[in-house]
Amino acid sequence: METQEVVHTALENIPDETGIHFTWEDNPMAGAIGQLKLTFKNREIHFNTEIKKEILEHQLPNLEIAAKNKQPFLLVAHYLRPKIKTELRKRNIAYLEKNGNIFINHENWFILIDANKPVDLAKETGNRAFTKTGLKVVYLYLTEKNWLNKPQREIAKKTGAGLGNISNVNHGLQKEKFLLKVNRTQKQLNNKQELLEKWMKAYAVTLQPELKIGQFRFADEKNYIHYRKIQLDENTWWGGEPAGDILTDYLRPGELTLYTNNTRTGLMKQFKLIPDPKGNVRIFKAFWNTVNQQEQNTVHPLLVYVDLMNTGDNRCYETAQMIWDKYLAHEF
Template structure:
């Protein structure tokens, strides 16, 4: 995958600018290779990391890597405009598959934008990564044994219509995340990559649909004592920063994420919170069954990890890594 992305990027860079670049795959020091650019004032050599897409939660890690290596270059199939802007602020060189590039060295300054990748084939819609499919994939990620249970049970546990299951499983097979073992047994492949794709897709497709509104505490003191709140068992759970704080004792929450099946009026009555569009309590609909939680107070570590990574906040990302190492890594 890395070489295909790099070759496309360098071919388009050459096509639009005439700049020649040569990529060498090395896999040294956790990076993917190096690129030799032939530029007007001579050759420039960059060490390169290759990704398919770049997301906000990855920026602190990329920035840290760029500090460690002189002439670091990020190459990706897709880099969104807001990410590019942040990379330029940090003077981190990048190149995308369309041939758009930014780099700044002692001898060269180059910034080219506006080119788009020509897609010969439009990617077929994949049911596995729709809002409905993501609920099923979450079930498999949190408890893989459901993968080989009857589709009726999978649908019930994920809270989706039975007719979706076959399409979702087919979609996972098409993207090489599932393999057939024997006549009836399925097994997840590339589980870490599947988790990463779920994290990105959850933030874009499922989480916005789950959002029921923002709230705030009625009293300032209630925010300080948030961890003394008694949440209704089986219905309401902490996610995001408060869940990360309870799981690691490392984070002081600023944004309070709640997943719940309680009504709006019940939330107001039970927790002394009030609706506020700018409030720092973000409420989402609960989308899983009871077994998919860490305990009676916080959601599953995979969902905590996801929420924290997607904040883009460095402290939250540190906490997410602690959770990954202790609670997730052994099952990936």
């Protein structure tokens, strides 16, 4: 099985000089995929194990709950991004990567290896619906469902995609049963919630990093505290935490997110921003072609939901659920 292959590769990549020995065991407890028996200096621990390709920020709260319910718990993953590994260590969730990197802090055992290079992830099956271009088209389908049955030439113009890409995207969605033909001329989305989950994961990894214009701080920090007083033009929208705050009045933003069609230089002048890699203002290029998203100068609630879920923060997670219930649930 592929899952066991991941485990065995990971165990082979743990350096012998650590003196750690792992054995994979079947017959796991309910809800776990398997157990790993760790032997070190004549002591044993049996870890209830889950295996994932990777973990994204929005999955952390549920993973933390699972870890508490299945103690002692260990996550095995093909690959974990540095930020995710930091979060796992903060939450004291043991993990093992396919490359042999490992973290365990259990009782009086502390093991940390983080020097091994990542093992290349297997490529997706080539589904064009979840490429950078495909994600823009799927976003249009999810947020403006009337576009699904418009001519492909119009969809291509709306999304900035090549005409041939629209057919490839639709084929990719059909392949995974996300798009169904109702009749000769009409199509409809299927399993929309599952599609959104997949879009959310691919967006965080594939598209959003390419959209980042930069990270900044305000020359006057009062603008951060009173961000709602900032006048946005028709080409700039609040996203992420400030949008969540605006839509729910529940969240106090830890950082500000903007999406825009304006230039970096123009934004710095307009909002008196100073480039700062640790700044609390993140700005991304808008990837849609719509004049105005919301009356409140926020991006579409779906993108707000996605941004909040991808933070991995519990308060953001709660805010995302409120947005889901108020703005999105009836569409899914």
